[in-house]
Amino acid sequence: MASALTNLLQSLRIGPLAAVSKSGKTGDVIILPSVEKAKGRIDAPENDSFDDCWIVIYDRVYDVTHFLREHPGGDDIIMDHAGRDATIAFHGTGHSRHAVEQMRQFLIGQLPASQCIFRTGQNKVLSSGIPD
Numbered sequence: 001m002a003s004a005l006t007n008l009l010q011s012l013r014i015g016p017l018a019a020v021s022k023s024g025k026t027g028d029v030i031i032l033p034s035v036e037k038a039k040g041r042i043d044a045p046e047n048d049s050f051d052d053c054w055i056v057i058y059d060r061v062y063d064v065t066h067f068l069r070e071h072p073g074g075d076d077i078i079m080d081h082a083g084r085d086a087t088i089a090f091h092g093t094g095h096s097r098h099a100v101e102q103m104r105q106f107l108i109g110q111l112p113a114s115q116c117i118f119r120t121g122q123n124k125v126l127s128s129g130i131p132d
């Protein structure tokens, strides 16, 4: 029952990120192979604290731990979405092109294809304005 509820919350994108495990099986966040620093952190279960903060925006996973305190909109507003999907909040704020460019440096991974709602399996974005 607990897992059915977790699945429902995750499909609504309001639950915590799927646990990241070493197995890399479906349902896990896919860590970009090029991101060395992520490797040692793969066991971290939640990634929702000031010391370890990941958010999802447009199906991509960002490690914003070191950006939190520099964020022009404040750290608290990002912490409201820590370990969760922040797409609606990010989009609703109407971030500039500069903000979208800046976001790239924090990219560490992507949701599995089955959980992506802004991209096809071939990683093609489904609408303009979404970072490719």
Ligand code: HEM
Pocket (backbone or CB within 6 Å): 055, 062, 064, 071, 072, 073, 074, 077, 078, 081, 086, 089, 090, 093, 094, 095, 096, 097, 098, 099, 100, 102, 103, 106
């Ligand atoms: C990696 C992710 C993020 C980056 C790189 C980022 C970057 C920025 C930047 C550069 C600005 C200045 C205005 C602009 O250029 O658009 C800004 C403002 C703002 N951001 Fe973010 N942001 C991120 C995530 C978020 C999230 C998840 C929220 C959640 C609601 C958020 C809320 C805001 C708000 C409310 C402002 C307006 C601040 C003001 O004008 O007083 N941001 N952000």
